[in-house]
Amino acid sequence: xxxxxxxVLGCATPYPAVDNPCSGYLVTSGPTRIWMDAxxxxxxxxxxxxxxxxxxxxxxxxxxxxxxxxxxxxxxGALYADVSLPAPIPLxxxxxxxxxxxxxxxNGSARSPVESAFEIIELYDGQSATVGDVxxxxxxxxxxxxxxxxxxxxxxxxxxxxxxxxxxxxxxxLADGCDVLxxxxxxxxxxxxxxxxxxxxxxxxxxxxxxxVGRAIAPAEAAARASTSYDGPVSYAAPGATYQI
Numbered sequence: 074x075x076x077x078x079x080x081v082l083g084c085a086t087p088y089p090a091v092d093n094p095c096s097g098y099l100v101t102s103g104p105t106r107i108w109m110d111a112x113x114x115x116x117x118x119x120x121x122x123x124x125x126x127x128x129x130x131x132x133x134x135x136x137x138x139x140x141x142x143x144x145x146x147x148x149x150g151a152l153y154a155d156v157s158l159p160a161p162i163p164l165x166x167x168x169x170x171x172x173x174x175x176x177x178x179x180n181g182s183a184r185s186p187v188e189s190a191f192e193i194i195e196l197y198d199g200q201s202a203t204v205g206d207v208x209x210x211x212x213x214x215x216x217x218x219x220x221x222x223x224x225x226x227x228x229x230x231x232x233x234x235x236x237x238x239x240x241x242x243x244x245x246x247l248a249d250g251c252d253v254l255x256x257x258x259x260x261x262x263x264x265x266x267x268x269x270x271x272x273x274x275x276x277x278x279x280x281x282x283x284x285x286v287g288r289a290i291a292p293a294e295a296a297a298r299a300s301t302s303y304d305g306p307v308s309y310a311a312p313g314a315t316y317q318i
Contacts, residue, residue: 076102076103076228076230076317076318077100077101077102077207077225077226077227077228077230077231077232077317077318078100078101078102078315078316078317078318079098079099079100079232079253079255079282079315079316079318080098080099080100080101080122080313080314080315080316081098081284081310081311081312081313081314081315082094082097082098082099082115082118082119082312083095083096083097083112083114083115083118083312084096084284084285084286084310084312085112085139085288086139086259086285086286086287086288087137087138087139088113088139089112089113089114092312093312094112094113094114094115094117094118094312095112095113095114095115095138095139095140095142096110096112096115096139096140096284096285097109097110097111097112097114097115097118097119097140097143098110098234098255099119099122099123100207100225100232101122102205102206102207102227102228103205103206103227104205105129105204105205105206105207105227106122106123106127106128106129106205107128107129107130107131107132107204107207107209107225108128108130108131108132109131109132109134109223109225109234110132110133110134110140110141110234110236111131111133111140111141111142111143111144111147112138112139112140112141112142112143113138113139113142113143114143115143116143116146116147116150118312118313124156125147125150125151125156125158125162126151126156126157126158126159128162129163129204129205130162130163130164130165130204131144131147131162131163131164131165131166131191132165132166132209132211132223133164133165133166133167133170134167134220134221134222134223134234134236134237135167135216135218135219135220135221135236135237136166136167136169136170136173136218136219137218137237140236140237141166141170144164144174144191145174145177145178147190148174148178148185148187148190148191151190151191152186152189152190158190160192161188161189161190161191161192162190162191162192163191163192163194163204164191164192164193164194165194165195165196165202165209165211166193166194166195166196167195167196167218167219167220167221168195168196168197168219169195169219170193170195171187171188171191171193174187174191175187196211196219196221197211197213198211198212198213198221198243199211199212206227206228207225207226207227208225208226208227209223209224209225209226210223210224210226210247211223212224212243212244212246212247213243214235214236214237214238214239214241214243214244215238215239215241215243215264216236216237216238216239216264216265217263217264220236220237220238221236222234222235222236222238222243222244222247223236223247224247224248224251230252230318231250231251231252231253231318232251232252232253232255232318233247233248233251233253233254233255233278234255235254235255235256235257235266235271235274236257237257237259237264237265237285238257238264238265238266239263239264239265239266240266240270240273240274244256244274245274245276245277248274248275248276248277248278249277249278250277250278251277251278251279252278252279252280252318253278253279253280253281253282253316253318254271254274254275254278254280254281254282255282255284255310256271256274256275256281256282256283256284257271257283257284257285257286258270258271258283258284258285258286258287258290258295258299259285259286259287260287265285265287267298268283268286268290268294268295268296268297268298268299269298269299269301269302270302271283271299271303272298272299272300272301272302272303272307273302273303275299275303275305276303278305279305280305280306280307280308281299281303281305281306281307281308282307282308282309282310282316283295283296283299283307283308283309283310284309284310286309292309292311293309295309296308296309
């Protein structure tokens with residue numbers, strides 16, 4: 074049985090720290106590799122574990138730069154460097170992601186060939202997909218722009234990632250009965266969770282990992298505050314940490 078595993082590439086917001094890129098994670102199960110959010114600086118540490126041409130998919134929660142900016146450098150790596158793609162990398166992302174990338178990458182009259190690097194699959198509420206041996210269910214969440222959370226399942230284990238969102242019924246439903254909830258805690262802000270709200274959203278989860286913690290809050294403080302509203306184990310998504318789900 075292949076283990077479902079989460080590796081934290083970075084979790085800083087809204088810009089990278091010296092030793093912490095922005096939001097990005099590698100989810101693996103056996104040979105299956107999924108890059109989940111591609112925030113600023115995450116492509117570097119991703120390569121400690123896998124190459125771009127070894128990825129089975131990329132999944133992007135929303136198009137704020139601290140969750141998606143390294144798609145731009147991944148594009149150059151995929152097409153113009155030492156990477157040889159057997160086919161475009163499946164890229165699951167919010168509606169309009171292809172044109173958003175092309176808008177930045179196009180330098181002349183001809184549109185940049187984004188689809189040569191990425192097979193674009195636009196997310197929608199309730200979408201189900203299978204990547205290798207991992208099942209993904211995406212739900213629309215509340216962040217003031219098109220944004221999604223996701224539940225990943227393999228070998229009877231389940232990981233839910235909030236993306237960026239205010240507390241909302243869709244995230245609560247995704248997280249119900251999951252083994253681990255990876256939940257942002259960048260509040261107070263109407264488009265984010267506070268650590269205490271992350272604890273509430275984790276009520277149906279077996280474990281809570283707080284991530285995307287705002288710069289005004291120390292990681293240990295965020296975990297402690299989340300514990301006031303959640304009875305299970307709580308930890309902070311430290312860069313470089315790997316979790317068996």
